[in-house]
Amino acid sequence: MTETARTLMQDLFAGRIDRRELLTRAAAAGIGVSALGALAVAPWKAFSASAQGSPVPTGDLVVAANGDVDTLDPHVSTKLLYGDMIRRPVFDCLVAYAEDLTYVGVLADSWENPDEKTYVFKLKSGVTYHDGTPFTAADVEFSFKRIVELDTVWSTRLANVDSYEATDDTTITVKLKDVQADFLDGLTQIAIISEAIAADIENTPVGTGAFKFVEWVPNDHISLEANTSYFVPGEPGLATLRFNILLEPQVAITNLKSGDVQGVLTIPVSQVAAVEGDDSITVLNVPTSSISIFEMLGKNNETIRSNARVRQALAMCLDKNAVQQVVYAGSGFPKWTFVGASSWAYVDVPGYDYDPAGAKAILEEEGAAGLEFTVLCITGYPESDGAATIWQAGLAEAGVTLNIEVMELSVWGENYRSHNYDVIWNVFPGFADPNYFVSLGLTPHFKDGWTNEEAQALATSANQTLDMDIRKEQYGQLQEIFVQDLPIMVIQEAPKVSLTAPDVANWGINSLSWVFLNDVTIGA
Amino acid sequence: MARFAASRILQAIPTVILVSMLVFGLMRMAPGDPATMQMGTEAANPANFAKLEALREEMGLTKPIPIQYLRWIEDLAGGDFGDSLRNKKPTVDLFLQKLPATLELLLGSMFFALALSIPLGVLSAVKRGTLVDRAAMGFVSAGLAIPGFWLGLTLILIFSVRLQWLPASGYVPFREDPAENIRRLILPAITLGTYLAAALMRFLRSDMIQVLSADYIRTARAKGLREKSVIFRHAMKNALIPVLTVAGLEIGALLGGAVIIEQVFGWSGVGWLTVQAIFDRDYPLVQTSVLFITVGLIVVNLLTDLAYGLLNPRMRVS
Numbered sequence: 001m002t003e004t005a006r007t008l009m010q011d012l013f014a015g016r017i018d019r020r021e022l023l024t025r026a027a028a029a030g031i032g033v034s035a036l037g038a039l040a041v042a043p044w045k046a047f048s049a050s051a052q053g054s055p056v057p058t059g060d061l062v063v064a065a066n067g068d069v070d071t072l073d074p075h076v077s078t079k080l081l082y083g084d085m086i087r088r089p090v091f092d093c094l095v096a097y098a099e100d101l102t103y104v105g106v107l108a109d110s111w112e113n114p115d116e117k118t119y120v121f122k123l124k125s126g127v128t129y130h131d132g133t134p135f136t137a138a139d140v141e142f143s144f145k146r147i148v149e150l151d152t153v154w155s156t157r158l159a160n161v162d163s164y165e166a167t168d169d170t171t172i173t174v175k176l177k178d179v180q181a182d183f184l185d186g187l188t189q190i191a192i193i194s195e196a197i198a199a200d201i202e203n204t205p206v207g208t209g210a211f212k213f214v215e216w217v218p219n220d221h222i223s224l225e226a227n228t229s230y231f232v233p234g235e236p237g238l239a240t241l242r243f244n245i246l247l248e249p250q251v252a253i254t255n256l257k258s259g260d261v262q263g264v265l266t267i268p269v270s271q272v273a274a275v276e277g278d279d280s281i282t283v284l285n286v287p288t289s290s291i292s293i294f295e296m297l298g299k300n301n302e303t304i305r306s307n308a309r310v311r312q313a314l315a316m317c318l319d320k321n322a323v324q325q326v327v328y329a330g331s332g333f334p335k336w337t338f339v340g341a342s343s344w345a346y347v348d349v350p351g352y353d354y355d356p357a358g359a360k361a362i363l364e365e366e367g368a369a370g371l372e373f374t375v376l377c378i379t380g381y382p383e384s385d386g387a388a389t390i391w392q393a394g395l396a397e398a399g400v401t402l403n404i405e406v407m408e409l410s411v412w413g414e415n416y417r418s419h420n421y422d423v424i425w426n427v428f429p430g431f432a433d434p435n436y437f438v439s440l441g442l443t444p445h446f447k448d449g450w451t452n453e454e455a456q457a458l459a460t461s462a463n464q465t466l467d468m469d470i471r472k473e474q475y476g477q478l479q480e481i482f483v484q485d486l487p488i489m490v491i492q493e494a495p496k497v498s499l500t501a502p503d504v505a506n507w508g509i510n511s512l513s514w515v516f517l518n519d520v521t522i523g524a
Numbered sequence: 525m526a527r528f529a530a531s532r533i534l535q536a537i538p539t540v541i542l543v544s545m546l547v548f549g550l551m552r553m554a555p556g557d558p559a560t561m562q563m564g565t566e567a568a569n570p571a572n573f574a575k576l577e578a579l580r581e582e583m584g585l586t587k588p589i590p591i592q593y594l595r596w597i598e599d600l601a602g603g604d605f606g607d608s609l610r611n612k613k614p615t616v617d618l619f620l621q622k623l624p625a626t627l628e629l630l631l632g633s634m635f636f637a638l639a640l641s642i643p644l645g646v647l648s649a650v651k652r653g654t655l656v657d658r659a660a661m662g663f664v665s666a667g668l669a670i671p672g673f674w675l676g677l678t679l680i681l682i683f684s685v686r687l688q689w690l691p692a693s694g695y696v697p698f699r700e701d702p703a704e705n706i707r708r709l710i711l712p713a714i715t716l717g718t719y720l721a722a723a724l725m726r727f728l729r730s731d732m733i734q735v736l737s738a739d740y741i742r743t744a745r746a747k748g749l750r751e752k753s754v755i756f757r758h759a760m761k762n763a764l765i766p767v768l769t770v771a772g773l774e775i776g777a778l779l780g781g782a783v784i785i786e787q788v789f790g791w792s793g794v795g796w797l798t799v800q801a802i803f804d805r806d807y808p809l810v811q812t813s814v815l816f817i818t819v820g821l822i823v824v825n826l827l828t829d830l831a832y833g834l835l836n837p838r839m840r841v842s
Contacts, residue, residue, distance in 0.1 A: 068800075070562065070610050078563060153563060153572055202612065218611060218618065219800060220695065220792035244694060246790050251693065254677055255790070258684035258692040410556025410805050417560065417576075 057226035057236045059522040061504065063263040064252035065243040068219055072205045074191035075147045075154055080429055083189070084265055084515040085222055085243050089236075091191035091207035094121060094140065095184055097510065101343070101432040103184045107135065107192055107208065109170075116466050117162075117176040119183065125170050127231050129194060130212045137166035139194045144174075146198060147190065157186030181463045181471060182433040210236040210518040219245055237506060237521035256281060256499055262522060263507065264499040265515055269331050270382060272497055284498045285331060288513040289340025289430040292383055293441075294318075294375065294391075294489045297449045298421035301373050305449045310368050311486040315352045316359040317394035318387075324492060327386035334492040337479040338428075338437045341493060342511055344468070345434045345475040349483040356397035363398060372401040373422035378412045384425040387491050419444075427494070430512030434475050435463040441488065450487040529830060536822045540815070547814040548593050551807050558609045558805040559583055583609050596811065605815075606808035610801070615812035619794060623816075625695045626793030628705075629785065630778050632713030637720035638771065645728030645767075646760055652733060660725065667722025672781055676715040676788035683711060693790035712789040716781050720774055727770055731763040765835045772828030776821050 069082045074091050094108040105111070108121045127135040141164045147154045148161075160180045165173045176183060197206045205213045210232065211224035224241040244260075246252045249267040256264055257280060267275075275281045296304055296311050304310055320334035333341050336351030363369050375391070377384035385406050392402040407415075415421050431437055438459045446456050455478060462474035482488070496513040503523045508516030559579040563572060580586055584595070599606060605616045648660035684692035691708050698705040735741065736759050744754045783795035794813055801809040 070804075071612070151575055151578070153575065155575075156572065217621075217792070218613075219622070219796055220790075244790055245792070246693065247787055250677060251680075251788050251790070254680045254685060255692045258680065258688070260684070260692040260694065408556060408803070410561050410803070411554075413560045414556055417573075 057228060057239050059238050060240045060242070061238050061263060061517070061520060061522050062242045062244055062261045063265055063517070064246040064255055064261045065222075065265050066247060066249065066252070066267075068245045069216070069222070071202060072213070072216060073201050074193070074205065074207075075143070075150055076152050078153050080513075081265070084517075086205060086213070087189065087191055088209070088514070089211040089224055089241065089517060090205055090209045090213050091193070092127075092209050093190055093192060094123075094187050096188055097432055097512070101511065103188070107140075113466065116179045119174045119176075121172050121174070123170040123172065124231065127208050128229065129197060129208050130206045130227055131197070133194050133196060135192070135194070135208055136169040137172040138169075139192050140164075140172050141166050142195045142198070143190065143192045146193075154186075154190060157190065179464045179466065181466055182435040185433040185436065188432075211241055214240075221245060232518070235518045237519045238517075241517060241520075253281075253499065256501065259501070262501040262504055263520075266513075267497050267499060268382065269329050269495055269497050270327070272329055272331070275499060280502065282500045282502050282504070284500065284507060284509060286496050286498075286509040286511075286513075287331075287333060287342075288493060288496045288509075288511050289343065290428060290494045290496070290513050291338060292387065292425065292427045292491045292494055293338075294387075294491065295416075295421075295424045295426055295445075295487070296489060297419070297445050297487050298424060299419045299449075301422035303368050303371060304373060304422060307366055307368070308485045309362055309366050310371070311489070312352060313359040313362040313366070313368075313398070314395065314400070315486055315489050316355045316362075317398050317400065318391045318489070318491070319354045319394050320492060321354070322390045323387045326390065327383045328492065328494060331495040332492045336483045336490055338441065338482065338488070338490055339434050339475060339479060340430060340432075340511060343432070343434070345472055345479075347476045347479045349479055351483055354394065356394050359400075360398040363400070370399055370401075372403070374403040374405055375423045375425060376412055376415055376421050377404060377406045377425045379406055379408050381425075381427065383427075383494070388425060430510075430514075432512060434478075438463070438478075442482075445487045450485065452481060452485055455481045455485070528833065529826065532826050532829060536826070539822065540818055543818045544597075544811070544815060545593070547811055548596065548807075549589060551802075551805070551810055552589050552592070554805075556805050557585060558807065559585065561804050562610065596808075605812045608801075608806055608809045610804050610806045610809070615809045618797065618809060619812055619816055622792060622794045622797045624697065625791055626779070626782060626786070626795060628698070628709060629712055629716060629782055629791060629793060630775060632709045633715075633717030633720065633778060634771065634775075636713050636717035637724055640717075640721040641724035641728060642764070642767075645725040646732055646755065646763075648725070648729045649732035649736060649763075650755060660729070664722045664726045664729075667718045668726075670718070672715055672719065672784050673788055675718060676711070676785060679711050679715060680788075693788075695791045695793075708789075708791075712785050712791050715788070716778060716785045719781065720771070720778060723774065724767055724771060728763060728767045731766060732759060735759045735763045765832065768835070769828055769832050772824055772831070775824045779817065779821075 065081060065085060067079070067081050069077060069079060069086060071077050072086065074082075074087050077086075092106045094106065095103045096106045098104040105124075107124055107127065109124050111119055111121045113119060121140070123135070123137055123140070129135060144158055144161065144164060148158055160176050160178055160183070162175045162177045165175075167173060191207060193201060193207065208231075210227055210230045212227050214223035214225050216222045222243045226236045226239050230236060243265075244255070246255060246261075249264075249271050252261065252264045252267065253271070253275060255261045257278075269285070272283060272285060275283060296314070298305065304314070324330060324332055324334050335341060335348070337347060337349050339346045360369070363371060375388045377388055385404055388402070388404045392404060395402045412424075416424055416426065428437060428441060442450075442459060446459070458474050458478040458481070462471050462478065465471060496509050498507060498509060498515060500507050501522070505521050506519045508519075510516065557580065559576055562579065563576060584592060587595075596606070605614065607613060608615050608618055644660050644663070648657045651657050680692045683690045690711055694708060696704045696708055741754060741759055744758050745751075749758075779795060782793060783799050785791065786793045786796040794817070798810060798813040798817070801813060
């Protein structure tokens with residue numbers, strides 16, 4: 001069965017079948033979604049040409065990045081790009097995601113829960129920072145406390161911590177105020193630094209990671225070099241790693257063709273057709289759990305906000321197949337629920353077929369015939385107005401007028417935050433624990449119009465137990481209610497596309513769309 | 525001449541003050557704010573609303589705009605241009621760090637534009653109506669019409685991807701490696717300079733045609749001067765003066781084009797820095813950049829006027 005599952009996943013990554021076909025065939029072969037998920041989350045490990053890192057780091061890799069970092073401080077930056085370029089190469093966290101998105105220790109050797117509110121971490125010994133300072137349990141306590149004191153967004157992940165106690169250099173006990181199932185999930189992004197390093201971390205980020213920081217020239221490049229005494233065998237696979245900031249995808253592609261860069265962190269999926277068939281470029285098109293969505297509960301349209309049947313009718317006007325073909329070049333996975341299709345918590349809720357005529361009838365029944373509303377989209381995200389335009393056509397058939405407003409990210413952000421919209425397009429990066437989306441995406445709507453007490457209770461209780469069977473059941477129920485009530489209409493999962501030169505191996509992308517370059521090699 | 529220069533400098537002061545007020549006011553009136561940008565998607569999390577307000581307070585965004593403006597002027601008077609809201613570094617340092625790249629790009633493209641437009645413009649006027657003239661006018665039409673973004677990518681495809689003669693992108697400071705610096709400058713300078721070359725050539729051609737039909741040229745020819753001497757010593761000297769003035773005034777347009785070209789060639793200069801700062805709503809950095817660019821353009825215009833005065837004695841008198 002595993003071999004069948006692996007073959008199916010290989011067909012998916014090679015583009016021979018789409019996600020829907022995969023699930024259909026898997027179901028026919030008696031393979032569960034979770035079994036596929038275990039393979040789906042780490043295609044770079046399972047299928048890349050050479051999965052073994054070079055024992056001695058050699059080779060220089062230059063990567064085109066589609067943006068710059070805003071700061072070098074890992075406890076401040078929230079940018080996804082920061083994770084790809086600095087957090088994961090330069091720093092380590094206590095834990096990281098395994099291939100199936102469960103947790104494995106990095107700086108933590110192991111951990112145990114004497115009770116549901118207590119975590120005792122045994123730390124790795126013999127690990128040093130790039131400047132030679134030894135890593136100890138005191139650094140973990142310092143890092144956690146620094147984040148709380150800085151009061152940055154990462155402090156939300158530690159808000160439930162009651163106390164820390166570093167018993168010795170390799171043991172730290174963390175006590176929580178309440179049971180919090182996604183506590184470890186937050187730790188996957190909390191870099192550990194020492195107190196001595198913190199003072200100058202905005203200029204010189206010193207971590208324990210596979211690469212040492214060399215320099216950052218804003219809007220130009222970030223340079224890293226190998227940490228030859230890194231404690232993970234086979235990493236790093238490169239002598240130097242450099243990110244050139246090239247904002248335009250077409251510019252990044254021409255740089256890859258000319259050999260000025262050997263990798264491109266990401267390009268829009270719509271650009272894939274332009275490079276397919278080019279022998280000098282390897283396309284890595286990986287499914288992720290990143291979702292694009294329409295949020296329906298803005299404060300400006302009472303008809304949509306207060307009536308789930310109206311929202312269902314509007315959903316029946318979105319031709320998701322057309323969106324997938326036109327906006328995502330046939331990639332990605334249309335679905336209705338917020339949980340990633342490869343997640344342990346995913347439930348394939350059927351949703352709504354494309355049926356504008358049926359929608360029109362419902363809208364008439366609900367007294368919402370001839371409805372007009374506006375959707376807010378973001379400049380520079382062609383998939384936002386692309387999906388909105390397709391929706392607009394379907395809605396027109398149902399007698400509904402949709403106005404599309406495309407605006408700058410900062411303007412969109414203000415409207416989003418104050419819920420100043422009828423409907424708004426949004427994209428959520430991939431997440432491992434469903435509570436990430438529940439706390440960030442759903443909870444705000446409990447306060448502004450989605451008055452479903454059962455959903456609210458499930459959203460809370462599913463994160464307050466460590467029993468995975470209970471969590472799975474409760475998130476399953478929550479997904480059913482979510483699709484029924486449609487506070488948010490999920491459009492589809494979006495793939496992540498990276499490009500590399502043919503002699504680049506081990507380029508990793510996980511299903512959260514994070515890029516991993518620690519064991520990448522070139523020219524082997 | 526000194527009085528002329530002094531009066532122009534005095535005239536520039538209100539311009540700088542007006543620009544400072546405009547850039548300050550417009551940035552703050554534009555929707556969106558730097559605190560939201562810095563927090564990213566997490567800004568939408570209700571758990572972070574208080575943090576967002578605290579960040580606004582820390583950035584000094586909660587006070588009335590006139591008060592913020594006066595504070596800024598007060599700081600400027602003390603030589604403090606402020607720190608970038610995005611990465612906390614002094615805005616002057618960030619601007620000056622990027623300035624050499626942009627100056628080089630402007631000078632390189634200006635050099636290319638003049639080197640191409642002067643001989644072609646003169647040749648086109650002298651050989652008016654011939655195949656050479658038509659070919660030159662074809663270049664003018666293409667140079668004015670082709671978007672810089674497209675031209676840059678096409679040049680990269682030809683000279684970097686196919687022929688592999690020149691690097692596709694990146695800036696290397698001159699002091700680090702002069703040869704590599706110039707190699708990397710060639711494609712962006714040509715891309716940026718093409719529009720200006722076409723514009724100047726068209727201008728020079730029509731100017732030259734007018735001059736060539738002037739009485740003093742007919743007289744020079746009647747005196748039996750050689751055609752070379754008529755063109756280079758008499759006609760061209762007069763036709764070039766307005767061209768140089770136009771070239772000076774076009775620096776502003778070049779700077780606008782540089783924003784795009786810097787992105788195509790990964791040439792990290794002040795254009796890109798400023799545009800990025802606008803997107804990030806990094807108010808202090810936008811203010812510093814716009815102020816410095818304004819002063820720079822005023823200086824260039826002043827120098828152009830002075831040079832025009834030096835080259836054309838009639839202007840000095842008036």
